[in-house]
Amino acid sequence: MRAFTTVTATVAPLDRPNVDTDAIIPKQYLKSIKRTGFGQYLFDDWRYLDQGDLDIPVASRRPNPEFVLNQDAYRGAQVLVSRENFGCGSSREHAVWALEDYGFRAVIAPSYADIFFNNSFKNGFLPIILKADEVQKIFEVVAKDAASEVTVDLPAQQVKLPSGEVFNFEIDEFRKDCLVRGLDEIGLTLQNADSIRAYEAQRKASAPWLFN
Template sequence: MRAFTVVTSKVLPLDRANVDTDAIIPKQYLKSIRRTGFGPFLFDDWRYLDPGTLEIDPATRRPNPEFVLNDPRHAGAQILVARDNFGCGSSREHAVWALDDYGFRAVIAPSFADIFYSNCFKNGLLPVVLTAEEVQAIFECVAADADALFTIDLPAQTVRLPCGRVCRFDIHPHHKHNLINGLDEIGLTLAHADAIKAYEAKRRREAPWLFE
């Protein structure tokens, strides 16, 4: 998993509340469990004018010029900002995979659905909870200048706006440690590899019949 420390980037403004996981990555793409390759299908129903499936090349479909993800002014943004209750709906982890595969490192919103919020930390995507007023300030900054750069500093737990305003956010110390060090659940287990090997060797000596 990629580590997250400090990210400076433009922000993509998704001015919608209650963005559910089916909107983030529709159900027809759940057949794939590769964890990669979902970026072209992110926000699929809003992003394209034609219906899509895994078998249809996204490059052959017509992009919706009115959807913010297709606005060239926001190309390359690694931070997404949205309204309340982002990631609601079903518990599909594919939603986080799609955001990550597209290139987002963080999502800022006033609130997140619990399961989506948890899935973010398992995949290196930082969910940042700010107040509705702070989120509104970010939207206004982007509307004034789409090229404005924002900095998310995870060690300091801050979001710095281009005007110099600093917004602070809370995060559980365990999640913070894992993101800064790029540790998912497998990585956390492997950190104890020596102790696991020592235990297995001890068990083999004490109960060799279990290994026959």
């Protein structure tokens, strides 16, 4: 898992509440269980004017010129800002995979669906909760200048605007530590690999019949 410390990047504004996981990554793409390749289908129904599927090359489809991710100013954005209840709907972890694979490192919103929120941390993706008026301020900054960059400073738990204004956010200390060190649940377990091997060797010696 990629470590997350500080990211300075442009922001893609998705001015919609209740963005559900089927909008983030539609159901027809869930046939793949790889964690990569989903970025090209992110927000598929909004991003393209025709229906997509795993068997249809993205290059052959018609992009929706009105959708934010198809506008040149936001193509390299690494931070997404949206409204309340982001990530509602089904529990599909593919939603986080699609956001991360596209290139986003964090999303900023006033609130999230619980399962999406938890899945984000398991995949090195940072869901930031800010007050509604603070989120509104970010939308206003981006509306005035699409090239505006914000800095997400995880160690300091801050979102910094180009003006120098700073918004603080809360995060569980354990989750923060895992993100900063780039450790998912498997990575955390492997930190104890020597102890696990020693225990298995001792267990095999004391109860060999369990290993036949």
